[in-house]
Amino acid sequence: MDRRSILQNAGIAGILAAAAAPAVHAQTTIRWRLASSFPKSLDTIYGGAEVFSQQVKAMSGGKFEISVHAAGELMPAFGVVDGVQQGTVEACHTVPFYFFGKDETFAIGAAIPFGLNSRQMSAWMFEGNGLKLMREFYAKYNIINFPGGNTGAQMGGWFRKEVKSVADMKGLKFRIGGFAGRIVERMGGVPQNIPGGEIYQALEKGTIDAAEWVGPYDDQKLGFHKVAPFYYYPAWWEGGPQIDFYVNQKAYNALPGEFKAIIEAASGYTHVDMQAKYDARNPNALKQLVAGGAKLRPFPNDVMAETFKVAMQVYDELSAKNPNWKKVYTDFAKFRADQNLWFRFTEATFDRFMQAQKL
Template sequence: MKRRQFLQAGSVGLAAGTVAAPAIAQSNPEIRWRLSSTFPKSLDTLYGASETFSRLVSELTEGKFQIQPFAAGEIVGMPQALDAVSNATVEMIHGPGYYYVGKDPALALIADVPFIMNVRQRNAWLHMGGGQDLVNEFVAKYNVHTLQGGNTGTQMGGWFRKEVKTVADLQGLKFRIAGLAGQVLAKMGAVPQQIPGGDIYPALERGTIDAAEWVGPYDDEKLGFAKVAPYYYYPGFWEGAPTTHFWINKPKWEELPKLYKQVMTTAAIQAGMEMTAKYDARNPAALRRLVAQGAQLRPFSQEILEAGYKASNEIYDDLSAKNPDFKKLYEHMRAFRNEEYLWWQLAEYSFDTFMIRARRG
């Protein structure tokens, strides 16, 4: 009799939809975190990943786990963000590792370095090639755990006040570019400059710098570079797959219930997919508008690309000899990339090449 009563009661509860979800929600704590982005709100696709992530975490936990995103500078500035999450000033941040190359050049590998991978190869390496585990093994020294959180896709090569056709044209050229990419350009003869995004336009307008790279058409259009530096070069060979991560204070991460960890992992994947999709969807129209405004598209010459490739590999070999963390990550990434291109050249590249030619026809 008791067994029949229990089964009847259970069937009523399931039919009413009152058991499963509330039971899960009631078994987990209410948590409030802060997420400091390294991007301003004006870069809605980059900053928007933090908003998407936070919204999904709340929805999937039925409001139990609330994460409030803040733009760069509202709590902590971009340069201090890694330290802030490391010491738990904030529970987490969102941004690329190459912002902190001054701490360790291996941090740049987590985001992007010249001539390494395209977006799908990077995602495959992180999620299926053991890359994310290697990343977290490395960043544990900074007291953080990371989740891959977006990719802009291959970026543009930047805005130039004059044409650059040969390596000789780069000599002494003052170029707003940072990180390992800056070291590569310096090796090629340019003079790298580190300038915040909001200061790039006036620096180009006054001639304080000769060129500047940012992201790509959708973001670059907002900053008005076409008015003061008309030559728009491609591709940004230093950022074939610039990757952002959600960086989480490691003790805070370890305290979370298993469900919340899985929710955050799922939300990060979704936010990352949306970021890439938004750029892919919005860049074409923005590029058309920029050309209408006077932007003159120019490809980097084969000479410049080959010189950049040579300089990059020389820097990587030098860093690998000095830095075991860099060597471990770089060699793993390079081996994975080289294997990927065995496939890429057969299917992806040949298909895209044909379709681009067919479209032009």
Template sequence: MERRKFIKSAGIAGILASGTAPAIVNAQEQVRWRLTSSFPKALDTIHGAADVFAKLVSDATGGKFQVSVHAPGELVPAFGVVDAVQQGTVECGHTCGYYFFGKDETFAIDTAIPFGMNSRSLTAWFYDGNGLKLMREFFAGYNIVNFPMGNSGAQMGGWYRKEIKTPADLNGLKMRIGGFAGRVVSKLGGVPQNIPGGEIYQALERGTIDATEWVGPYDDLKLGFHKVAPFYYYPGWWEGGAQISLYVNDKAYNALSPEYKTIVQIAASHAHVNMQAMYDARNPTALKQLIAEGAKLQRFPREVMDAALKARNEVYKELNDTNANWRKVFADYERFMRDQYQWIPLADGSYDQYMAAQKL
């Protein structure tokens, strides 16, 4: 029987019962997901990646697959994303793994670790190395399927009320710093604070904290940190390329048709590239504006960087001795990173240094 005649005579009910037309059934499927974000709506770069993802999923399915995006507090708190996704309270979340290092330090590798890979190298490890495979194995223990969905690029070293001239200036410093990097700051004598993005300015203004890091010029300008802490340091050695991820509840993901799974993957990858494009395009202008408004741009002294690297190495040795998940994933991460830093400075680094010195 011709396919068209069969469909006409059997009807949808008959097709469903026969199991002969899964493509047609999938085409009719209506899916509604809720995505909870860890980032305030005011940040069109980092929060906006979830909107980019949701729009592409809808457009690719003719509106049949809808993802509603929710800011922190609408469904769950900013740092409640992993629990909500793991338990199936929501279908998916957009967040940074290192916020949840208290569950297992391996979460941090999904975002950024001190003196780790830059954004290009991290993306290469995830997409062409063993990164996605290893992290998927790890996240399976939390009922999560993870997808890279954004990267800020190398971040700035944050805002400080006072100058940082030596490692001693970090002693007793109360600093808002994202998740896992606080372990290293603690070894330097600092007092790390894990505060959601939407609450940082108030804490800095009231003196609850002495310093904060966030992302880079574009987002920092929006949040106005330079108004209450003028010293702006670089580089953010704890985030050479901070990846943001889409975490999907495994039951919700496995219930999707093969076509819809592919659309989720493609939409997340597009949002991943789009986020860094936004940061790279907007940071230069924002940095000029911050300086014009009084920000005092300074590079971390070499002595501070060396002390931080030494502390980082101590933390990683401790984790290799105590955390089997970390040891397994970090061993591969470190091997990949070692090769990357033989290559990238040779090609891109030397080219960038030459171009930066030219008056074009």
């Protein structure tokens, strides 16, 4: 090849390189904002959004960044669905049952009284029809959801006075998350839906008589044991509550396929990570709470039986008047029946034996 040909070829290569270079350097980082419904002090449940953000950034090589904002920074804890729906923020991290006031069907996406445990909930979501049905429902709100954590079965909460029978539920001002308040109300109680960061003050002042949050690790951080000594179990309304990432549908659709896959992978990682942290940290926190004077109490049998009865009545009523609820709950209930049949012979029997042993 002669000198002139070499220069010509070099010139063409240079032009092609120059044309390609701006496309590489002009590639900008996608930046989203995520509003959490939780205070920063709760490193498990609030921390789930930070874990998610870190995973998204790492998987994208820093090209996709999501800033996380605690409850109250950008919007109130219970304002996050409106924020995502309207596009004020691209995403949020929250518990779906907080928004049952919009439609009771939201609650099924997290937990309903006497629903599924955490493993069963994940099974319904990922292998049953749960994710499909909930996404069809959330589409009405311009939202697509991604499971983003589970606390496992929760404790029943902190009470200033003992609950010895169903009669003690009457007039009880009880901070209880979301939809379960409907059951408490039917039993004569007065449900209160208060964000996590505001519960202690209400309990301390006597504005409420009892409050539930999650379990020992978080409850200890919030200090409830200092103002209400009786610690009840189990949370019959939260056998396996799922926390979700809600993403604005338009913002999600605008993402390249690679980043959509990253959202799914990062939320899946967070989903497993959160419950692992709760399961690992709750036992020691419970020991410390009891050593500090917390008085563990199981809910009386008549309370459990009556709340179950009332819950089933409420579900029948909702199925008769709310077509969104009926569509999702019908599938949920069938899945629950099959899961309880299976767990009865395996998990439950194994757990009962192991918990009776002195290890």
